Amino acid sequence: MKCPFCNHEDTPVLDTRLSEDGHSIRRRRRCGNCDKRFTTYERIELTLPVIVKKNGSRTEFDPAKLRGSLMLALRKRPVSAEAVDMAIQSIQDKLLQSGEREVMSGQIGELVMRELKRLDKIAYIRFASVYKSFEDVAEFQDAIAEVGQERKGAKRRDD
Structure with a gap:
């Protein structure tokens, strides 16, 4: 030194x-x-991987941008700030554990959807409708049915 x-x-x-x-x-x-x-x-x-967008451009991982996306989906939903912080940390941990230097933006979208599905089903549907570019009511119905089937499966396991 x-x-x-x-x-x-x-x-x-x-x-x-x-x-x-x-x-x-x-x-x-x-x-x-x-x-x-x-x-x-x-x-x-510790260095988080660079995010590769759909158009091929690259950008640094931004936790504030991730928080903004989560908060938009969770707007007016009963989810604590602590739960959001834990979700963000979970996503960052998964990115660090991957050991990858670059990650496609779609992978982050999938991680966000997993966390939202765990946190709040309505927020999950909101995010999925934008992320997956739902174009008609049938796609909403399919996503809602998927969430509904998971709830039924969870109730059966609890019985």
Whole structure:
């Protein structure tokens, strides 16, 4: 590590501690040339994959955009902010675990639909109608029937 004061490359570590939040390591260093002390932090850097849109363009993953989509689908629905945060975290975790450097936007849409189906069936139908570009009432009916059949299956398992 170079000294920020004189750019000397010999800066031995005097003290190493885990930060209060437990997500970084704090290192106290001293320059071997100018004898000044400074602190460095070592943190984990996780990179979410780049999103490849339908038209082939690429963009950085934006959690705020994901939140906006979820909130639009969940508008006026009884779902807590904590549940939305957990859904966003779940989607980000799945993207990180995939290990992919690029992900098609359709994969994110599918992850969002899964989370919405778990959170709120009405929000799921709202999102699916836009995401899948429903063009007539029959497509709405099919999506509603799919959700209805899942509820019936869940009730039978509970009995």
